[in-house]
Amino acid sequence: MINFEGKSVLITGASVGIGRAAAIQFARFGAKLAMVDINYEKLKSVKEEIKEFTDDVLICKCDVSREEEVNNAVENAVKQFGRIDILVNNAALWRSCHPFEEIPISEWQSYINVNIMGVVYFSKAVLPQMIENNYGRIINVASVAGVYGNANMTCYSATKGAVISLTKALAKEVTAKGVLVNSVSPGSVSDSSDSDINSYTESEMSFMGRTGTDKENANLICFLASDAASYISGQNIQIDGCRKKQ
Numbered sequence: 483m484i485n486f487e488g489k490s491v492l493i494t495g496a497s498v499g500i501g502r503a504a505a506i507q508f509a510r511f512g513a514k515l516a517m518v519d520i521n522y523e524k525l526k527s528v529k530e531e532i533k534e535f536t537d538d539v540l541i542c543k544c545d546v547s548r549e550e551e552v553n554n555a556v557e558n559a560v561k562q563f564g565r566i567d568i569l570v571n572n573a574a575l576w577r578s579c580h581p582f583e584e585i586p587i588s589e590w591q592s593y594i595n596v597n598i599m600g601v602v603y604f605s606k607a608v609l610p611q612m613i614e615n616n617y618g619r620i621i622n623v624a625s626v627a628g629v630y631g632n633a634n635m636t637c638y639s640a641t642k643g644a645v646i647s648l649t650k651a652l653a654k655e656v657t658a659k660g661v662l663v664n665s666v667s668p669g670s671v672s673d674s675s676d677s678d679i680n681s682y683t684e685s686e687m688s689f690m691g692r693t694g695t696d697k698e699n700a701n702l703i704c705f706l707a708s709d710a711a712s713y714i715s716g717q718n719i720q721i722d723g724c725r726k727k728q
């Protein structure tokens with residue numbers, strides 16, 4: 483049985499989709515929650531939604547690509563909860579789909595800043611206290627695009643590939659200090675604008691014939707963050723319904 487009582491979790495991109503579902507599941511399993519997003523209004527509604535499980539919640543408007551805002555968010559969370567035990571780096575850009583020749587350099591820079599540097603800033607900000615506590619879990623949300631490479635999504639694929647290798651390299655540095663670092667790589671997921679965390683649609687991309695739900699992805703994140711996964715670090719776990727097309 484997964485139980486996060488006494489644990490504090492910081493989730494980025496928590497206002498919709500997988501991040502919101504993770505917030506709901508962590509709250510359901512007893513965690514204290516810091517939720518970070520650029521969309522403050524939506525964070526307020528997630529805070530309202532999870533009230534039935536906990537009101538020990540901090541919401542923070544923060545652009546993960548801005549180091550100073552990240553450091554402030556972490557400082558505020560540590561002030562409120564005393565420590566951060568679990569970090570879920572979930573916020574990312576991914577919706578743009580163009581051939582490589584048509585992607586402006588400015589788009590490459592935004593993807594690198596949000597998808598890679600966001601993970602770097604948050605990990606750097608939480609690690610000193612995790613190491614001091616000899617306990618921490620970092621779960622990075624990557625993508626199958628970072629494993630196989632998606633045509634017309636070169637900068638997304640490249641940044642998620644970087645997240646997977648960052649995960650593996652960092653795990654080798656900090657696992658012995660009590661900090662377990664893993665990534666999850668979703669395949670196709672139901673549209674994050676759908677507020678039903680159990681919803682899915684048909685998909686030809688998986689042998690299951692459907693997309694994954696936000697809740698299924700959130701449950702994998704919760705498992706990796708839990709004591710049930712105490713011997714897992716440095717791994718990228720694909721959650722893709724047995725992907726067909728690579």
Ligand SMILES: NC(=O)c1ccc[n+]([C@@H]2O[C@H](COP(=O)([O-])OP(=O)(O)OC[C@H]3O[C@@H](n4cnc5c(N)ncnc54)[C@H](O)[C@@H]3O)[C@@H](O)[C@H]2O)c1
Nearest residue numbers: 495497498499500519520545546572573574625668671674
């Ligand atoms: N949805 C999918 O099909 C799919 C597939 C594979 C991987 N993923 C990964 O799952 C994660 C979540 O995706 P999703 O589709 O559930 O949600 P989404 O992409 O719809 O939303 C992401 C959230 O991140 C926030 N965000 C974006 N830029 C930000 C920034 N600079 N600072 C702070 N917050 C920011 C958004 O406001 C939003 O709340 C992402 O890392 C994505 O790459 C999604």
